Amino acid sequence: MTLVKFNPAKTHNGSLMPGFNDVFDSIFNDTFFNDCMVTRVPAVNISETEDHYHVELAAPGLKKEDFKINLERNALNISVEQQRENTDQKKNYSKREYSYSSFVRSFTLPDSANAEGIEAAYTDGVLKIDIAKREEAKAVRRQIEIK
Numbered sequence: 001m002t003l004v005k006f007n008p009a010k011t012h013n014g015s016l017m018p019g020f021n022d023v024f025d026s027i028f029n030d031t032f033f034n035d036c037m038v039t040r041v042p043a044v045n046i047s048e049t050e051d052h053y054h055v056e057l058a059a060p061g062l063k064k065e066d067f068k069i070n071l072e073r074n075a076l077n078i079s080v081e082q083q084r085e086n087t088d089q090k091k092n093y094s095k096r097e098y099s100y101s102s103f104v105r106s107f108t109l110p111d112s113a114n115a116e117g118i119e120a121a122y123t124d125g126v127l128k129i130d131i132a133k134r135e136e137a138k139a140v141r142r143q144i145e146i147k
Contacts, residue, residue: 041103050138053113053131057105060125067127069120071109076118078127079104112137 045056057078059067068079081102109115109131117132 041105044105046107051133053110053133055107055127055129055131057127057129058125059122059127062122062125064122067120067122069129071115071118074109076107076109076129076131077104078106078129 042057042059044058045054047054047056055076059080062080062082066080066082068077068081070077079102112133114132114134118129120127120129122128
């Protein structure tokens with residue numbers, strides 16, 4: 001017997017079989033599907049200073065060699081493709097499982113970004129990318145005298 005969540009208070013938008021949608025809701029809202037089938041991408045913070053744009057991508061547990069960063073046309077692409085093999089030579093395995101994870105994040109650079117002035121560093125689980133601004137895009141500040 002399978003238990004199915006049923007919510008009688010939920011509106012069913014005129015469905016002829018009100019419990020029918022609840023069956024699919026209980027299946028696809030299950031933690032198994034949430035954990036295994038949902039693509040996870042790292043969170044990103046984007047900020048700006050006078051001279052640079054800053055992208056910070058939270059990706060703990062990786063090495064800097066795992067990242068591939070490229071600029072194609074006006075799009076900055078950050079990708080990771082990681083395959084871990086469970087290798088223990090002391091045991092005879094009747095089953096071995098591999099872990100594979102990958103993601104791609106793409107960002108369109110503004111026209112004011114200098115494609116030649118991009119630097120990246122990975123420390124403490126955070127990938128930091130600094131994108132220089134073009135000289136003409138930098139904010140001009142000066143004091144205006146009142147007469």
